[in-house]
Amino acid sequence: MRVGSTITARRPGAMFAGFAAAALVLAGCSSAEGAGTTDGGDDVANEVSEIEIEDNEGTKTVPSPPNSVVALDNRTFEALNSWGVELSAAARSLMPETNSMANDESIPDVGNHREPNLETIVAAEPDVVISGQRFTDFNDQIAELVPDATLIDLEPREGEDFDEELRRQTLTLGELFQKQDEAQALVDDFDSSIERVEKAYDEGTSVMAVNTSGGNINYLAPTVGRTLGPVFDIFDFSPALEVDDASDDHQGDDISVEAIADSNPDLILVMDRDAAVASDEDGYTPANALIEKSPALQNVGAVKDGNIVIMPEDTYTNEGIQTYTEFFNSLADALESGKGASSDDNTEK
Structure with missing residues (x-):
């Protein structure tokens, strides 16, 4: 060879796609401002719903799109950035320089997994904390510190097909942030x-x-x-x-x-x-x-x-x-x- x-x-x-997503929209939608913006940067009023998603711990009910998000799993940073998701705090110390959020001082830095400042998460008053990979060991501590937030961990699970786990992670986050088409695009590519x-x-x-x-x-x-x-x-x-x-x-x-x-x-x-x-x-x-x-x-x-x-x-x-x-x-x-x-x-x- x-x-x-x-x-x-x-x-x-650009990436375009087509794969079935797994999230269930529940009852009662109400109008409110979501966390997303249009591609041009204009604020948009998203319809906020409660949806059920499945993460590594089971079924969880979360607002979609959430108002305050903390992101800790570096597998997800690039997708969240490409979707224009605004973060209340993040493990910016784990972000590569290729991600524009890495040096965005407007996003409080939780630090890396070796010496994280978990109080930064508390100050963000999150609806949702996206954990996983290097931060999975802190899940219990984070849940105790922000009991009103929903912690989501979509780290690829041992014993499962790795490619299917990446699809699952991407499509689930697409449902959470009402970015189903964008998530589908990533999966198809x-x-x-x-x-x-x-x-x-x-x-x-x-x-x-x-x-x-x-x-x-x-x-x-x-x-x-x-x-x-x-x-x-x-x-x-x-x-x-x-x-x-x-x-x-x-x-x-x-x-x-x-x-x-x-x-x-x-x-x-x-x-x-x-x-x-x-x-x-x-x-x-x-x-x-x-x-x-x-x-x-x-x-x-x-x-x-x-x-x-x-x-x-x-x-x-x-x-x-x-x-x-x-x-x-x-x-x-x-x-x-x-x-x-x-x-x-x-x-x-």
Whole structure:
């Protein structure tokens, strides 16, 4: 197989879609100002309803659209931003610079999950708190601090198909914010990107997933590996290497580069963790440079043929449906073209 030179995923254009949403409008609608604005920025009077949604804890009744929203799950930030959802507080410290809300000082910052300021959530007087991923461990504390708010956690559940969980998350939030068409669009574009990869992938092509962090190349296991593990299940990829007791550690599993080389993958998929959290630090080396210049990997088929596809630079802090859509489209581009394309991103600094 010849995919071509290293390619880094880029953001696609507008997304359009079609997938069934799961939320039930309840009784009694009343007119009130909602949190949304038109595309032109004009205030709009949305019809506020109570709806039932299903999250990881069960059925919950929430106002739609909610008046005050706190967002903590970084899988959701890009969608909320693209929909124009106004936030009363958010974990802005977890937002990548690619999100315009990251530096919006008008949104109180809850901080990151290591040292969050949960009192910021209280001050926001939220109707809804969107938790998940890094903040899931704080759910009980948050519920105690804001008992009148509805906490929603749509983090992909263990044991469920990851792609279906991303669809569920997106469509449920679309119902909550009365952005059903926009949510549908994201899902349909996601589905199209999956179909492209399925058609282009040559069954039997061996695939390796790695994470680069701190100058190291670490292994990401099929299914359980952080971010890229579920991709093996979505596409039924043939893994170049499988190891016992693999983990979902955020830096990947520390196995020798020689072991990776011995597996001789045809295709290498990469998440550059440091591109999202340490690209401005001295000593940062982009993923493609680490892999292509590693002495142990020089004779690996994927490296010799340039069959390396790198996830978007902000992936580690932006792991939502749009990130995967972008990555899958870049992967499909490489597989379809047979020659890939160089990227101006992830070049050595």
